Amino acid sequence: MELPERVAGLMGQARSDLAELVSIPSVADPRQYPPEECARAAQWVLDAFAAVGFTDAHLAETADGSQAVVGSRPCGDPEAVTVLLYAHYDVQPPLDETAWRTPPFELTEVDGRWYGRGAADCKGNIVMHLTALRALGDDVPVNLKLVVEGSEEQGTGGLEDFVPKHADLLRADAVLVCDTGNAAVGRPAATVSLRGMVNVVVTVEALASEIHSGMFGGAAPDALAALVAMLAGLRDAEGNTTVSGLDNSQEWSGATYPEAQFRSDAGVVDGASLLGDGSVSDMLWARPSMTILGIDCPPVVGSAAAIVPRARARLNLRIPPGTDPAVAEKALTDHLVAAAPWGVHVAVETEATGSPFSAQTDGPAYRAIASAMEEAFGSPMVSLGQGGSIPLCNVFAETYPGAELILMGVEEPLALIHAPNESVHPREIEDMALAEALFLQRLTR
Structure with missing residues (x-):
């Protein structure tokens, strides 16, 4: 069976996985949710990755009290490329639960999308990793490392403190920071700039x-x-x-964000003007x-x-x-x-x-992910900025100055991350899992 068919055949399990993860209200704020929920999510992630070859997966305590899931999966060749897979299992609080069209902690399908808090940000990316690895089975010619943190949404810096203190534990040639997403459903992208x-x-x-x-x-x-x-x-x-x-x-030099699409994505009311004298891309990313x-x-x-x-x-x-x-x-x-x-x-x-972040885009890992995304989606990968901040990217870049950081994931504008009615399109999980699998299968020195 070819890799695309194997990924497609795993989507039922992907939905079951995501439903289990979304049902855990892992908000890393003890004032709102008991810390036992984050502990439950961390254990779920540990067990899932142990089952796909990260046999040394364990929980690592970080400075802010959160637990990160850390592990490795050697390929048997110490000279092979090492890739670090990143995601986070903590989620934003649901905010106004009356504004949700579905229960926030119950994965629910509506009009082809899967709704639930964390469905895209970032539990959908955890499921993407798992689906890619299951599809590959033993055919992974790179050394893998893993870190899935538990306090990214709170911004309390647990992993930012952990990484430089345990640099060798997570050292890699390429880091897949899977907490961003595509330009739109079916339009693959890598994020190359963060404010x-x-x-x-x-x-x-x-x-x-x-x-x-x-x-x-x-x-x-x-x-x-x-x-x-x-x-x-x-x-x-x-x-x-x-x-x-x-x-x-x-001015922004990458892919543009069409004004009509932005108005729709942002829910701008009729008659309201967009702000600034630059393009949408200029105002958001530059x-x-x-x-x-x-x-x-x-x-x-x-x-x-x-x-x-x-x-x-x-x-x-x-x-x-x-x-x-x-x-x-x-x-x-x-x-x-x-x-x-x-x-x-x-x-x-x-x-x-x-600090803002700007990725290097001229290395072999970046070329490999561009090729993999184009094959998986049937359209070229574009370069996007993101208005949000991921301080961990700067920590990775400072700790591993020779590593390539690739920001990608299943999130896209209609996912409404951090807002009521967060959702993910299952096709994004499927296509991104295929792209990740192709990338891991083909990346060499």
Whole structure:
């Protein structure tokens, strides 16, 4: 039986695997879900990979308390290429469960897609790995290593701390970072660029306490109004992010993201304009982007006729490759302080920073995955950026400077990762598993 037929014949097991994994609410936040659920998911992953040849698979404790599944599968030739397979078993919380069309932790098929939290991000990629390895059987001419972490979504850095301290354990010539995806269903892609990020909380204080808006309004400074003015100044009239000191003119050179497709993928309401004076690809992958994540201020229901004495906002600044996060952090802090009106007091607290990432695309592993994807999908692989951040990629690149990092996976825009109604198209699992199998079968020095 040819490899495509073997992969196709395994899709029933792939669905069963994914259903079992999705049923485990492995949210790595003990304030929301018991840690036993992550432990259960870790054990499931360990058992599954032990069954496909990772006989030394074990759980490794990381600095943030999460457990990573680590293992190896030698091919018998120490001179053969070594490939590290990566994924994560933890998932985002379901958010508003009433917004789901299906139960979030029950894999459910609707209109040909499989719905459930983690179905794409990233349990679908775990199933992709397993399907590829089952299809290959013993025909794997490379040495394999494995790491499946349990705290990627929380961003607490367990594996980022673990990798450099255990460098030889995971050392490889190529790393398949399977936590991204394709341009669309059936359109294969490798992600070659990731934005970094700076998360801050800005606090504005104008008064000692609330005071009556009738007696004092008009002369007393208003902390909420000051904050609103500061936040409004982070974008210009066209929607470009305008943090002083950051370059807002770069252009994306890879595959384009058609505007009509983006509008559909993002659910942009009729009549609303897209932001910025660049292309969609420029705005997503080549330029800085500011998002207001939340604001602390009185809610409408229950608010009083009083001037707000203090207010704060949580901000997320995404930065493209070529921008130092320390430079961006200072630029954002300085911008906010300078923009504050009326002499109000401003404090900016940095929550987290992450470096952008740019992959090398001129090596043999990259050429091999491009060939494998084109054969599996019947169309050429394209290069995409991703607006999100994966700090682990920088850790891999620094720890293994000679390794090729390939970012790929079963996620695509309709998967709605991190949102209600996350789903995966089973064809993506099948085709990506075939591409991975072809890659592992053919990669040589």
